[in-house]
Amino acid sequence: MSRIVIVGGGAAGLEIASLLGRSVNSQDEVVLVEGETHHYWKPRFHEIAAGTFDSDLDSLCYFSHGAKNGYMHYQAWMTDIERSEKQLVLRKPNGEVDKLAYDYLVIAIGAISNDFATLGAKEHCLFLDTPAQARDSWHQISTLLRSGKERSINIVGAGATGLELAAELAKVSAKLANNPYAATLNINLIEAADRVLPNSPLKMSQQAQKRLEEYNVNILLNTRIASVEAHRMTTSDGKILAADVQFWAAGIKAPDWLKNIGGLQSNHANQLIVEQTLATTADPSIFSLGDCAAIPQVGGTQVPPKAQAANRAAVHLAKNLVAHLEGKPLKPFVYKDGGMVVAIGHDFAISTMMNDRLVLKGRLVRRLYDTIFRLHQKTVSGLFTMSRLIIIKRLKCMFKPA
Ligand SMILES: Cc1cc2nc3c(=O)[nH]c(=O)nc-3n(C[C@H](O)[C@H](O)[C@H](O)COP(=O)(O)OP(=O)(O)OC[C@H]3O[C@@H](n4cnc5c(N)ncnc54)[C@H](O)[C@@H]3O)c2cc1C
Structure with missing residues (x-):
C-alpha cells in the first residue's frame, strides 16, 4: 500500500x-x-x-x-x-x-504576491492571495460603494490579476451609477512597465488598455511605487497617489x-x-x-x-x-502554451493564440475564458456535474430576483 x-x-x-x-x-x-x-x-x-x-x-x-x-x-x-x-x-x-x-x-x-519589500505595502495594501483576503477586500469595497461620495482605489500591478480586478470594480461601479447612495469610484491602475500586461504581446496590451480606458480606469504607466502609507502611495519620483483602498497585485513568489x-x-x-x-x-x-x-x-x-x-x-x-x-517509468512534462486569456469584466475578454501571433477579443473570447474554469470543474467533478452546474447557473441568472 x-x-x-x-x-x-x-x-x-x-x-x-x-x-x-x-x-x-x-x-x-x-x-x-x-x-x-x-x-x-x-x-x-x-x-x-x-x-x-x-x-x-x-x-x-x-x-x-x-x-x-x-x-x-x-x-x-x-x-x-x-x-x-x-x-x-x-x-x-x-x-x-x-x-x-x-x-x-x-x-x-x-x-503569494511579491511586494518586493516595498515600504508599507504589507501593512497598508490588500492582497488577493487567499479567499479570506478576497472576502475582506469585498467588505472594504462594499462599504466604499455605499458612501455616496467620490472614492479612489489604487491597484499596483497591471498584470492579469490587477487588470482583471480594475475592470471588475469599474463594471460594478458603472452598474451603480444611477443609484444616488452609491459612490463614484476612481480606479488608478499603476504599472512600473511601459504598458499593461507587460509579459503579453504588444497588441494584447494595447487592446486591454483601450478597453480599460473605456471603463474610465486611470492607467499610470512607467510608475514605480516607492512606499505605501495609510490611504496614500508615493511614487519613485515623489508623486503622491491618495486612495481610500489600496491593492497590491504586482508579481508573485x-x-x-x-x-x-x-x-x-x-x-x-x-x-x-x-x-x-x-x-x-x-x-x-x-x-x-x-x-x-x-x-x-x-x-x-x-x-x-x-x-x-x-x-x-x-x-x-x-x-x-x-x-x-504500476512500476512504469515517469514521463517528462512538456508544456504547450495554449495562449493567454484575460477577462475584462463579465462580457469581454482578450486572448492570444497560435504562439501569440493571433489576438482575439470580445464576448466569445469571454466564453473561452469561462471554459478554462469549466474544464477544471470537469476534471475535479466530472462532465455530468459540470453540465448540471452550467444549466443551474443559467437558470439562476434568468430567474433570480433583481
Ligand atoms: C485575481 C487573480 C486572477 C488571475 N487570473 C488568471 C488568469 O486570467 N489566467 C491564468 O492563467 N491565471 C490567472 N491567475 C493565476 C492563477 O490563479 C494561478 O496561476 C493558479 O491558481 C496556480 O495554481 P496552483 O495550484 O499552483 O496554486 P493555487 O491555485 O493558488 O492553490 C494553492 C492551494 O494551496 C493551499 N495552500 C497554501 N499553503 C498551504 C499550506 N502551507 N498547506 C496546505 N495548503 C496550502 C492554498 O490554500 C490553495 O488552495 C490569477 C490569479 C489571481 C489571484
Missing part, C-alpha cells in the same frame, strides 16, 4: 487529488492536505473582491468532494517536511501540531517558508526546483507543480505561473503517478 499526500487543493492540487482518488487501487491512499474548508478557483478571486462571485455554485467543500472522489481531506497547513522520516509537519486550524507520513508527496501550495524546505532545492522566487518529470531535484519521492514550482522545459525556458499550466501539469502528474505505482 502507498500513501500519496498532496499539499494544496488549488488549481493543480485539487485536480491531482480528484484524478488519483478516482483511479488508484483501493489499497492505495490519497490524502489532500489543505488548510481551507472550501475550494475557490483563484483566477476568480477578483470577482470575490468585487462582490460578483457566486459562492453557492462556483466553490466546493473539500470534505464532501473528497468523500465522493476517493481522497481524504486533512484540514491543516503544512509547515515543514522531515524527509529522513518521510513525514510532514502540519498545523491544524486549532493550532495543534501533527505529523503525517507519506510514500509520495506532491507540493502544490501556489504562490512562493512563500518564504518554502525556501529549501526539508533540504529541497529552490530558486530566487522560493519555487521548488523540479526535473521535467515534476520530481524535485533532491528527492524522487517528492513532486511539485503549479505556481510554487520551477519547471524546466527543453530550450531552457520555464513553465509559466498560470492556471492553464497548473491544470495541464496536474493531469500529467496524476497519470505519471498511477503509472509509477
Whole structure:
C-alpha cells in the first residue's frame, strides 16, 4: 500500500487529488492536505473582491468532494517536511501540531504576491492571495460603494490579476451609477512597465488598455511605487497617489517558508526546483507543480505561473503517478502554451493564440475564458456535474430576483 499526500487543493492540487482518488487501487491512499474548508478557483478571486462571485455554485467543500472522489481531506497547513522520516509537519486550524507520513508527496501550495519589500505595502495594501483576503477586500469595497461620495482605489500591478480586478470594480461601479447612495469610484491602475500586461504581446496590451480606458480606469504607466502609507502611495519620483483602498497585485513568489524546505532545492522566487518529470531535484519521492514550482522545459525556458499550466501539469502528474505505482517509468512534462486569456469584466475578454501571433477579443473570447474554469470543474467533478452546474447557473441568472 502507498500513501500519496498532496499539499494544496488549488488549481493543480485539487485536480491531482480528484484524478488519483478516482483511479488508484483501493489499497492505495490519497490524502489532500489543505488548510481551507472550501475550494475557490483563484483566477476568480477578483470577482470575490468585487462582490460578483457566486459562492453557492462556483466553490466546493473539500470534505464532501473528497468523500465522493476517493481522497481524504486533512484540514491543516503544512509547515515543514522531515524527509529522513518521510513525514510532514502540519498545523491544524486549532493550532495543534501533527505529523503525517507519506510514500509520495506532491507540493502544490501556489504562490503569494511579491511586494518586493516595498515600504508599507504589507501593512497598508490588500492582497488577493487567499479567499479570506478576497472576502475582506469585498467588505472594504462594499462599504466604499455605499458612501455616496467620490472614492479612489489604487491597484499596483497591471498584470492579469490587477487588470482583471480594475475592470471588475469599474463594471460594478458603472452598474451603480444611477443609484444616488452609491459612490463614484476612481480606479488608478499603476504599472512600473511601459504598458499593461507587460509579459503579453504588444497588441494584447494595447487592446486591454483601450478597453480599460473605456471603463474610465486611470492607467499610470512607467510608475514605480516607492512606499505605501495609510490611504496614500508615493511614487519613485515623489508623486503622491491618495486612495481610500489600496491593492497590491504586482508579481508573485512562493512563500518564504518554502525556501529549501526539508533540504529541497529552490530558486530566487522560493519555487521548488523540479526535473521535467515534476520530481524535485533532491528527492524522487517528492513532486511539485503549479505556481510554487520551477519547471524546466527543453530550450531552457520555464513553465509559466498560470492556471492553464497548473491544470495541464496536474493531469500529467496524476497519470505519471498511477503509472509509477504500476512500476512504469515517469514521463517528462512538456508544456504547450495554449495562449493567454484575460477577462475584462463579465462580457469581454482578450486572448492570444497560435504562439501569440493571433489576438482575439470580445464576448466569445469571454466564453473561452469561462471554459478554462469549466474544464477544471470537469476534471475535479466530472462532465455530468459540470453540465448540471452550467444549466443551474443559467437558470439562476434568468430567474433570480433583481
Ligand atoms: C485575481 C487573480 C486572477 C488571475 N487570473 C488568471 C488568469 O486570467 N489566467 C491564468 O492563467 N491565471 C490567472 N491567475 C493565476 C492563477 O490563479 C494561478 O496561476 C493558479 O491558481 C496556480 O495554481 P496552483 O495550484 O499552483 O496554486 P493555487 O491555485 O493558488 O492553490 C494553492 C492551494 O494551496 C493551499 N495552500 C497554501 N499553503 C498551504 C499550506 N502551507 N498547506 C496546505 N495548503 C496550502 C492554498 O490554500 C490553495 O488552495 C490569477 C490569479 C489571481 C489571484
